[in-house]
Amino acid sequence: MLRLPRRRLFVLGGAALAGTLPAPRISNPFTLGVASGDPLPDAVVIWTRLATRPLEPTGGMPPVSYPVQWQVAEDSRFARVVRSGTGSAEPGSGHSVHVDVRGLRPGRDYFYRFRSGGHLSPVGRTRTAPDESSSPRRLRFAVTSCQSYADGYYEAWRHLVDEDLDVVLFLGDYIYEGAITSVGGARMDTSLRLPDTFALATDTLDLYRMRYALYRTDPDLQAAHAAFPWILTWDDHEVHDNYAGDVSRSPIVTVRDFVVRRANAYRAYWENQPLRVPQPAGPDLSLYRRLRFGDLADVHVLDTRQYRTDQACGDNLEAGCAARSDPSRTLLGAPQRDWLLDGMGRSPARWNLIAQQIMMAECRYGGTANRLDMDKWDGYTADRKRILSRARNLPGTVVLSGDIHYNYAADLRLRPGTPPVAVEFVGTSISSGGDGSDTTPQLETQLKYNPHLHFANGQRGYIRCELDRDTIRADYRVLSRVTRRGGTISTRASFVSERARTGLVPA
Ligand SMILES: [Fe+2]
The missing domain is CATH 2.60.40.380 (Purple acid phosphatase-like, N-terminal)
Incomplete structure (x- = not known):
């Protein structure tokens, strides 16, 4: 031997x-x-x-x-x-x-x-970030979300690197979990040839890892990561469309099977993002956290997926659903909700920025009996009311959202006819949904039925925000197209809100 x-x-x-x-x-x-x-x-x-x-x-x-x-x-x-x-x-x-x-x-x-x-x-x-005891004059950031690879090129990232930003907020749908096939996608008519495994919906750890790898091969996305620090949270598509806690949207998927998928998805998410949170063990990952920018802003980053009660009355647009206001139903889960309310109340900062996934403003879709979307805060009104009640006594509360591939600017009120207690900027998608259009019949209907909405738009892009001691300004940056390269960018609308006088005004 x-x-x-x-x-x-x-x-x-x-x-x-x-x-x-x-x-x-x-x-x-x-x-x-x-x-x-x-x-x-x-x-x-x-x-x-x-x-x-x-x-x-x-x-x-x-x-x-x-x-x-x-x-x-x-x-x-x-x-x-x-x-x-x-x-x-x-x-x-x-x-x-x-x-x-x-x-x-x-x-x-x-x-x-x-x-x-x-x-x-x-x-x-x-x-x-600036020193915690300092008083920064301003903070500049972008609100971004929803970058379906197959739906378009990352023209938004290509333009974003030219902005002067302190940080990028990414509010969910970094990947989409569905099958990518050779038809229908904007990039699929090019020379891009993907391995057959991309025609499978992701559920295993390998498939989720490969999906992140595909997205991250994009040079415009790489450039945006290399240009600024990011603060990220997730929405549903990092795991599966419209999931709630440990409940899949699909009625044939058991909780037992779904938590295995969620564990794979959460693990791949952690592996692929620059996060300061413990790596997940099993199907849980503690993602909500707070970042402080001197005495100017506290950024409360929320997770509205992992702890939520299953959607009320189904996952879709519903009218007359009483369960949506059941106080025992929750979007954040009690620990996260108490952490947020406590953090808002104690914050020494001039502004509380709530960075999260889904639209908080009430949004009536019109139609018979005026439907509401049960996947958003409209399906969880008890948690919304608690947060807006806290905001009523706190000047400078701003909600930042993504998810729906439309831009909106909204005043947030506790009840119709009362003064705004906060403002919300909902950012459109980077690429999801393809080119989009400035307006649609649905957006027109929403503007008509929701007087607290100051603006709605269906193009791709991001929101550029600038915060100073007294004012927040949001510029809605939109692209002429994303399904072919060479899209041009412009500012479609701008709004400001004063800390001393909450409520949106065109800039
Ligand atoms: Fe999305």
Whole structure:
């Protein structure tokens, strides 16, 4: 029997324990770009995920760990590196790397990059939050959501990188879980040929990972991640359309089966985003959190999917549904709701920004008996009332939403005819729904039946917001088209609300 020298045995044993060898040589693993998120005054999370062949299961990566060096510098040429270290890309985490870089200075730009297997990643730029005791003059951010890959090109991201922003808020539907087939999608008439596995709806961990990888191969999306730190939350399509808690929309899917799918989806979500939250164990992931920007703004990031009661009276547009106002039904779950109400009440900030998924303003769709959408806050009026009651005594409450692929600007009132207690900016999709149009008969009907809606629009894009000590301004940036490249961007409408006088006014 061949006996290995002791020294060699020791090296092999040590490597196996560390999980870093044997690591075969790989081609460029940085096909998915880099990202940063959840900025604090002294910290930011930087992220990447190794994938040599991103559209394959495991991203083409061998099932071994790879060491990944990272650097954070004050300059884009990395002459002044201020923090550095080595992480490990593990196969059990989809070869993702999350580094919570600490010891940074507040309100500063930084640059970051990774190195692995002799390859260097693209460079990302990020920005820490201002010092908590400071009084920033302004905060600039974008409200974004809903980027169905098959529905259009990421023209919105291509234009967004030219904006001057402190942070990007992404409010859900980062991926869509449904089958991507060769017909119907805007990108499917091009040379793009996807493996057959993309014609399956996602349910396994591998399929969810591949879906994120497909999206993240897009250069415009990569550029938007590399340009700004992001604060993300999810909506339904990161798991499955219109799910509620542990209940699938599909009546033939049992809770037992659905929680397995949810666990796979949540795990892939965590792996693929620059989040400072514990990685999920099983079907739960604690995503709601608060980020502070000096004494100017507290951003309360909500999760309106994981803890909600199943939709009332079905998932659709309903009229005369009494259950929607049952006080025992909840959108946020009691712990998250109490955390939000408490956080709003205690906030020392001039503004409370509530970053979440679904439209909070009442929205009557017209038609027989004037229907409401049971998947939105209209289906959960008790939680809405609690939040708006708290906002009544707090100047500067702003709700930011996504989900429905339309732009809206709304005053939020406790009852019709009473003064607004908050304002809401609902952002359209990045690409979901294709080109869209400025208006539709449905939008016209909604404007007619909902006098608190100041604006409705059905084009693609994002909202650019600027907050100062006394005013919030929202510019609705819309694209001429997304189903072909070369869409142009313009500001379709602008609104302001004064902290001392809540209510939207055209800017
Ligand atoms: Fe969506």
